[in-house]
Amino acid sequence: MSQESEKEFEIVREFEVDATPEEVWAAITTGTGGYLWPTDPPEPRAGGAGPFGSTVVAWDPPHRYVNRSENTGRPGQPLNQLDHTVEPRDGGHRAWVRYVHSGIFTDDWDNQYDGADKHTDFYLHTLREYLTYFAPRPVAFTTLNGPGGSTAPDAFAAVGRALGLTQETATGARVAVRGPKEFEAVLDYRDPYFIGLRADDALVRLFGRNHWGAPVGISVHDFAPDADPEATGAAWQDWLNGVFGQS
Structure with missing residues (x-):
C-alpha cells in the first residue's frame, strides 16, 4: 500500500456522566463487556500490553488511559489509537470524559470514517447507559x-x-x-x-x-x-x- 493512499483520521467526543472517575475508569479498563465487548484488561503500566495486541501508551488511573496499535492486522487500518481522559466534576460525584479515536485508514476512507464516527456516538451513549443504570453489576x-x-x-x-x-x-x-x-x-x-x-x-x-x-x-x-x-x-x-x- 503506497503512502499516498494513507490518510489520518481523528474522532473527538466530550461528555459528562453521573458516575465517579473511578467508576468510569473501571468501565473502560476492565474489559467486562458491560458496554462494549469483553477484552483482556490492559497491563497497568505505560509500555504494557493492551487489548487486541495494542500497547499501553499512557496509564494514570483514574485520569488518563491511552492504547495504540500499529500494524493492527485489520484491513485498511494500519494504525489505531484510543485516548481517554477522565476528570472529576461536582466534587468527584460526576465525571467529564474526553475520548479521542485516531489513526490511519487506507481503503475507502470516507466510508470507514463515517462508520467509525457514527459508531463512536452509539458506543459512548451505551457507556453512559451502563454507568447510569447497571455498573458494576456482572454481565x-x-x-x-x-x-x-x-x-x-x-x-x-x-x-x-x-x-x-x-x-x-x-x-x-x-x-x-x-x-x-x-x-x-x-x-x-x-x-x-x-x-x-x-x-x-x-x-x-x-x-x-x-x-x-x-x-x-x-x-x-x-x-x-x-x-x-x-x-x-x-x-x-x-x-x-x-x-x-x-x-
Missing part, C-alpha cells in the same frame, strides 16, 4: 450478525419494524419489544443506523451496519443473575434470521 455478553439479506439498503428499517417500532416511536418511550420473546424496554437510542433498548436487566444494541456494506448486528449486555449468553445469542440469531426469511 454476560453476546453478539451476532444477520444473514446475507441483512446487508440490503432497507434491512435496518425492516429490523425496526420487526421489533414493533414505528416511525413515531420516540427515543425515551417505553415499548413492548417483539424480540425472541416480548419484553418491556426503554428505547434509549434511535437513528437510521442504530437502535438501543434498555430493559430492566439488559442493554440490547442493534447495529445497522448494512449502511456500510456489512450485515446487521446485535449485541446483548445481560445483567440478570441467571443470564445464559449462549441461549440469548441463539434466540436472537433465530429471530434475526427470521426477519429476513432465513433459518
